[in-house]
Amino acid sequence: MKKIRLTICLLFVLCCLGQVGCDKKNDKKTNTQTPTVTPPAFDVDSAYLFVKAQTDFGPRTLGSSAHDACRDYLVRKLAEFCDTAFAQPFITQTYDGKSWNASNIVGVIAPEKSERVLLSSHWDSRPFADHDPNPANRDKAIDGANDGASGVGVLLEVARQLRQHNPDIGVDIVLFDAEDYGPKEGDSSPRGEWWGLGAQYWAKTPHVPGYKARYGILLDMVGTANACFMQESFSVRYAQHVVAKVWSTAYELGHGSYFRNSPGGIITDDHYYVNTIAGIPMIDIIHYDAATGTGFSPVWHTLNDNISAIDKTTLGVVGTTLLQVIQNEK
Numbered sequence: 399m400k401k402i403r404l405t406i407c408l409l410f411v412l413c414c415l416g417q418v419g420c421d422k423k424n425d426k427k428t429n430t431q432t433p434t435v436t437p438p439a440f441d442v443d444s445a446y447l448f449v450k451a452q453t454d455f456g457p458r459t460l461g462s463s464a465h466d467a468c469r470d471y472l473v474r475k476l477a478e479f480c481d482t483a484f485a486q487p488f489i490t491q492t493y494d495g496k497s498w499n500a501s502n503i504v505g506v507i508a509p510e511k512s513e514r515v516l517l518s519s520h521w522d523s524r525p526f527a528d529h530d531p532n533p534a535n536r537d538k539a540i541d542g543a544n545d546g547a548s549g550v551g552v553l554l555e556v557a558r559q560l561r562q563h564n565p566d567i568g569v570d571i572v573l574f575d576a577e578d579y580g581p582k583e584g585d586s587s588p589r590g591e592w593w594g595l596g597a598q599y600w601a602k603t604p605h606v607p608g609y610k611a612r613y614g615i616l617l618d619m620v621g622t623a624n625a626c627f628m629q630e631s632f633s634v635r636y637a638q639h640v641v642a643k644v645w646s647t648a649y650e651l652g653h654g655s656y657f658r659n660s661p662g663g664i665i666t667d668d669h670y671y672v673n674t675i676a677g678i679p680m681i682d683i684i685h686y687d688a689a690t691g692t693g694f695s696p697v698w699h700t701l702n703d704n705i706s707a708i709d710k711t712t713l714g715v716v717g718t719t720l721l722q723v724i725q726n727e728k
Contacts, residue, residue: 433652438725439559440717442710448475449543449551449621449713452521453705457539458546459525460498460579469501472521472550472573476505479557480571488599492579493592502596503573504605507560511568515724516614516678517556519549520577520596520668528583529692529699536582541704544685544695546578548621548708552717559721567727570611572600574668583699597668601675613640614680615723616669620716622695623709627716628662628686632670637679644681647726648719656715662686663693683716 451471456464469485476483486502503521523542527535541547553571560569574596581587591598614637620627627648633641648657662684669680690696697703 431649431652431654433650435650435722437651437718438721439563440714440721441555441558442714442717444558445551445555445713445717446708446710448554449547449708450705452547452550453541453543457525457541458521458523459539460492460500460522460576462539465522468521469503472503472554475554476503476557476571479554479561480505480507481509482506484605486600486605488596488603490576490595490599492576492595493581493585493587493590498576498579500575500596502575502600502605505557505571506605507557507569507571508565509568513727514568514570514611515727516570516572516611516672516680517553517617517720518572518574518597518614518668518672518680519553519617520546520575520594521550521573522546522575522578522596524578524699526582527699527701530701535701538701540699540701542578543705544619544621544697544703544707545699548619548713549617552617552620552713552720555713555717556720556724560724563725565724565727567612567724569724570605570609572605574600577668591671593666594668594671597671598675601671604676609676611678612727613637614669614672614678615640615644615720616667616672616680616682616684617716618667618682619685619695619698620683621708621712622685622697623712625656625685625709625712625715626687627657627683628660629658630662630667630682630684630686631664632666632673633681634661636673637681640679640681644683644719644723647723648715651718651722653715653719656712657719663688665693
């Protein structure tokens with residue numbers, strides 16, 4: 399997953415000032431507001447199984463058989479829940495000069511409706527565990543249970559629920575490929591934008607020519623226990639009204655201990671390219687933790703990012719928030 403543009407020094411200062419970070423010592427039950435709305439149906443067990451199904455293929459890295467098998471699985475699942483589903487193939491070049499066949503995956507719900515919302519995550523996993531505490535593991539591919547599969551799992555369950563409860567607005571689910579093949583820690587690379595390659599391709603060549611949406615929501619690393627979703631700076635810059643909509647909805651559902659009204663750094667993720675190239679206001683719901691030094695979960699870009707890192711409660715928090723946001727659209 400991506401790069402973070404906020405320096406560690408500044409992260410430390412903000413954390414000390416109490417502006418950044420979640421207090422892991424707080425009990426969720428005492429730190430959660432009483433819901434003021436009834437949460438929509440969302441099956442956390444189903445979402446978890448969707449995450450696990452992806453990791454069961456093994457690391458979903460570009461050029462691997464696991465990548466091909468998972469692509470086919472995701473197209474099949476979206477086809478079950480959406481009106482149409484298909485892969486959007488493209489060829490991309492990574493920072494190391496290699497060329498790859500890749501595929502974004504698209505599911506379309508209510509294609510006849512002109513007013514639409516875009517929901518996204520990335521489905522590939524990182525080919526290098528470059529932040530693993532064991533140096534011997536740093537050239538190994540990761541399962542990417544949290545970094546990639548968690549967001550996809552939530553979106554598959556969201557699609558399944560929307561199939562049963564027709565939304566008043568059209569919904570497009572786009573799973574981006576080739577997000578996580580950026581430079582390894584310490585590597586030099588030629589100038590260029592080497593993260594979010596699938597999002598860059600889709601933003602320039604959307605699945606519908608001239609595609610427009612009211613807004614977009616990206617999910618990234620939304621599966622670990624005690625997750626903390628801060629208000630990422632590019633999200634606020636380009637789509638402040640969407641940040642306000644989502645965070646207020648989460649608060650109404652009683653999820654204020656997860657969705658914090660605090661700044662969360664500047665993160666180059668898929669939403670950056672949707673905002674700057676496609677011109678669609680899109681936010682990033684992403685776990686952010688200043689205390690780790692990387693700004694992300696302790697399992698980030700390590701072999702520990704496997705299915706054991708996934709927490710069903712967090713999947714449910716994100717899933718019910720998304721469904722409620724869509725339900726509120728008219």
